[in-house]
Amino acid sequence: GAVVSQHPSWVICKSGTSVKIECRSLDFQATTMFWYRQFPKQSLMLMATSNEGSKATYEQGVEKDKFLINHASLTLSTLTVTSAHPEDSSFYICSAEEAGGWYEQYFGPGTRLTVT
Amino acid sequence: AQSVAQPEDQVNVAEGNPLTVKCTYSVSGNPYLFWYVQYPNRGLQFLLKYITGDNLVKGSYGFEAEFNKSQTSFHLKKPSALVSDSALYFCAVRDPRALTFGSGTRLQVQP
Numbered sequence: 001g002a003v004v005s006q007h008p009s010w011v012i013c014k015s016g017t018s019v020k021i022e023c024r025s026l027d028f029q030a031t032t033m034f035w036y037r038q039f040p041k042q043s044l045m046l047m048a049t050s051n052e053g054s055k056a057t058y059e060q061g062v063e064k065d066k067f068l069i070n071h072a073s074l075t076l077s078t079l080t081v082t083s084a085h086p087e088d089s090s091f092y093i094c095s096a097e098e099a100g101g102w103y104e105q106y107f108g109p110g111t112r113l114t115v116t
Numbered sequence: 117a118q119s120v121a122q123p124e125d126q127v128n129v130a131e132g133n134p135l136t137v138k139c140t141y142s143v144s145g146n147p148y149l150f151w152y153v154q155y156p157n158r159g160l161q162f163l164l165k166y167i168t169g170d171n172l173v174k175g176s177y178g179f180e181a182e183f184n185k186s187q188t189s190f191h192l193k194k195p196s197a198l199v200s201d202s203a204l205y206f207c208a209v210r211d212p213r214a215l216t217f218g219s220g221t222r223l224q225v226q227p
Contacts, residue, residue: 006159
């Protein structure tokens with residue numbers, strides 16, 4: 001089956017620093033990748049959608065200058081949290097969709113970000 | 117705007133009993149519906165989907181879901197629950213843009 005990986009699985013960083021999270025589709029080409037944020041005991045909130053080679057589309061209320069998304073290839077998307085603050089601490093999950101895949105998204109295992 | 121509702125925050129069931137996790141949806145046009153399961157500190161795993169065709173959809177791990185257009189529901193079911201089924205379950209609806217998730221239902225299966 002289709003596999004999506006995320007790296008790192010968890011990261012602790014100091015307030016004011018930046019952290020990059022990678023999302024890779026391992027055995028398929030992902031024309032579209034999605035980034036979600038999940039707070040404890042809550043549902044997934046879509047942050048942005050990215051298509052390979054084009055700018056990401058951000059959801060309302062998501063700061064594009066703070067959450068930088070790059071989808072440089074058909075197998076890799078990155079989310080950079082810039083100038084992180086404690087309120088950015090969360091569980092970040094990516095997913096990937098294959099062209100013609102009947103909208104089925106494959107999810108990565110998630111990245112736990114803690115900002116101290 | 118499309119949406120899904122999961123009216124139960126938690127469902128408790130004894131091992132071996134049938135289980136149902138409820139989901140209702142609101143969309144314009146034909147619904148593309150999904151169920152995902154999430155284990156602690158993990159991403160989501162795909163269980164099943166309804167795109168078109170038979171109203172009863174069979175998925176992974178013995179789960180199935182019934183699409184009911186008149187009641188706008190897509191309830192997740194399993195004939196006999198296992199303790200290992202205990203997890204967080206999300207219903208979702210897809211439009212050309214993205215998935216919209218329900219609030220999630222925690223399933224607790226007691227031995």
